Amino acid sequence: MEKKLSFSSSLVIGVMLFALFFGAGNLIFPAELGQLSGTHTWKAMLGFLFTGVGLPFLGILAIGFSGKKDLQDLASRIHPIYAVLFTSILYLTIGPFFAAPRTGAVAFDIGVAPFLGGFSIDLARLLFTLAFFGISMWLSMNPAKIVDRVGKYLSPLIIILLIGLIAMTLIKPMGTIQAPQDPYIESPFFKGFLEGYNTMDALASLVFGIIVIKALHAMGITNKKQILTSTMMTGFVAAGFLAIIYLGIAYLGATSVELFGQLNGGGPVLSQTASHFFGSIGLVLLGVVIMLACLTTAIGLITACGEYFHSIIPAISYKSFVIFFSTFCLVVANFGLENIINYSLPVLVLLYPLAMVLILLTFTGPLFRQAKIVYRIATVTAFLVSFVEALVKFYSLVEKQMPKWLEVINDAYIKYIPYYEQGIGWLVPVLIVAVITGTMVFITNKK
Structure with a gap:
């Protein structure tokens, strides 16, 4: 009997999955989007939800649907060498x-930071990140307990605290929603679509899907059909919570402009909102939410990276990789949030299309018999296409003049490729090309 x-197990794993997804970017980006998009918030959020919720959900399903044991196995449908390179880069991007x-x-x-006063911010950041990634490393040492530690205890507290803050903005709005700012005036949907890249959740879904399947195996779910059904159930739970929190935080940001003005980033929006409704207790409450949300995501990412690189380099133990990646994270974190976000953009512009193509073809593969x-x-x-976009983004980031060849290609792409300027x-x-080659394969096989 299968x-x-x-339902309770689906809820536990789904909440665990939500917590793994819901980390740093999931808090700050929707708040900033709400502030900037104003009366276009819902159009922008439609695009954001597409890449920030829809694609991660499809990524989780793709892993269950494919029947493959991991992302590298799935990407090997393209080429074994590509599979190792793509999977390694993806893990490093969402990891250290x-x-x-x-x-x-x-x-x-x-x-x-809001509580430091005159204390040295650089020293405080070093001490905090030392403790933060030390705890992450300790909790990542035994990944078999991740469902219990994350799904049952930390995640529900995150959801309760955030919904409490959002509820206050609904009961007592801080102000009326203002006019949108650039670049949300002309194309709010596409800007929101690209903003969803920053969460990195679609990339992470191809990794977290494996965690879900391992959790299902541990519960005795081994039949392929049941794995797909169970994955869909847990994915719905995680996607539902993500969508509710995203929309609430975006609304919070949109209604805060009249009271606070345009703030620099989503972090100050959340801090001032918490202080407005709850005073100093609100700031402490927000700090707890932030640290719990970020800690659970860090645990999931370090665990996933440690397991993957141990699988391809078994001579180095899993715990050694966890220690190395945790230390690397500590170093990078001390470069500051703004630098981390800025320098991740070109990499995301390159990786996201490759991940989305893999997800798309995984579902449509049976139509062309998974032809390589x-x-x-x-x-x-x-x-x-994405490589050129990534290079253009990089040169813009470092404020350097593009090489002539890159400028020529970029101009041609703008002229001839639909939606290129929208990202x-x-x-x-x-x-x-997928329709043409897929049709050719279908006709050839039929003959």
Whole structure:
């Protein structure tokens, strides 16, 4: 008899998954989006929810649907070498390079910095991140207990505290929603769509999906159909909580402009809102929420990275990787939140299209019998577009003049590729080549 996942178990794993997703960027980016998009908040949030909730949900399902044991196995449909490179870069991006250090930086900037007074901010950041990543390292040493530690205890507290803050903004709005600011005036949906990249959740979903499946296996769910059904159930729980919190925080940001004015980043928006409603107790409450949310995400990311790199380099123990990645995160976090966010942008512009193509083809693969030619051509097409976008973003970031060849290619892309200027220029070319090659494979196989 096939074992089915109970509702309570689905809720526990779904809340655990929500907590793994819900970290640094999930708090600060929707608040900033709400402030800047104003009366266009809901249009912008539609785009944000597409990449910040919809794609992570599809990523979780893709892992369950594919039947593959991990992301590298799934990406090997393109090429074994590509699979190792893509998976390694993705893990490093959501791990020690950007996302994991960002958790410590955000926790410090919002949860600790407002209380420092005249204390040295650099020394305080060093001491805090030392403790933060020390705790993360300790909790990551035994990943088998991650469901109990995260899903049952920390996650519900995060949800309760955040919903309490959001409820106050609904009961007593801070002001009327103001006019939108650039770049949300002309294309709020596309700006929100790209803003969802910053959460890195679609990338993380291809990693967290494995954590969910391992948790299901531990509960005795091994049948492929039941794994897919159970994954969908837990994904719905996580996606539902994410969407509610995102919309609430965006509304909080949108209604705060009349009272606070335009603030620099989502962190001050949340801090001042908490102080407005609850005073100094509100700031402490917010600090607790921030640190819990960021800590749970850091644990998930360090655990996932340690397990993956131990699997490809078994000579180095899992615990050694956890220690190394935790230490690396500590160093990067002390460069500051703004630098971490800025320098992650070119990498995300490159990786997100590649991840979205893999997710898309995973679901449509049965139509062309998982032919590798379709995967390869679609992936190369996405890379040719996103690589140029990433280089342009990098040169803009370092304020350097682009090389002439890059300028020529970029101008041609702007002229000939639909939606390139909106940041999703890869979409139409990938759809075209996927349909053409998929049709060719279908006709050839039929003959």
